[in-house]
Amino acid sequence: MDDVLITGVTAEQHNQRLEEVFKRIQDKGLKASKEKIILGVTEIVYLVHQINGIEVKPLDKNLKNILNINQPSNKAEVQSFMGMINYYHRFVVNFEKIAAP
Template identity: 40%
Template sequence: MDEDLKAYTAFQTTQGLMEFNYMPFGWSTAACTFQRAMLDTLGKLPFVVSNFDDVLIFSKSWEEHLEHIEKTFSALREAGFTVKPSKTIVGCEHINFLGHIVGKGQLKPDENKTKKIRNLKVPTTKKEVRSVLGLMNYYRRFVHNFSAIAQPLTELKSKE
């Protein structure tokens, strides 16, 4: 957190005035601020995709991948971010990223997620219909003619 901003996080305790050194969880703008910081840090690296603290580095060869890792870690370090080795997976050909299996130039839905869709109970309320549509909509790119298939549920959701 910038030194100039720490004063705005101050709060009084029995031990005196305290200020946050890092953005606290739960602040309404924390997620947006963090994502913006990640985009500012990694956005110019064409081989990186990030979503909050999930960072995906992709490369065409192992040598290139090592270079990409070094550039990514350097950018994160310069911006004041740290990388936890126990949460780092390096050099895999396929990985689950945001509910998709990504690797070797392919993008597929995660089989565990599609299994949940196949095993869904028939929705009985508008709220359940909206929820089912939202889940299905996430994977619409993998379903040919999705709009036509989902049309009956969409109409059901819209009925008064």
């Protein structure tokens, strides 16, 4: 992955962290794509999650897709389903026990 998320409790803290990250990128000889930089947002979609200053949650559209999927009927479909829901395992209590069978 090549994305970097930078947060801060205050704008000053955020800006200080932002400067430090850009300095490290430059010191390591890396580059940041100006076209991909997004500044000043309080909420973002990242790796199939909605992230804001309060919580990280699954995307509603993905949850709807999971809830509406047909029951898997063969190994390939089970593997596909498990791959899809694995992104959200942290939101399911005892996911490992449920998914093990």
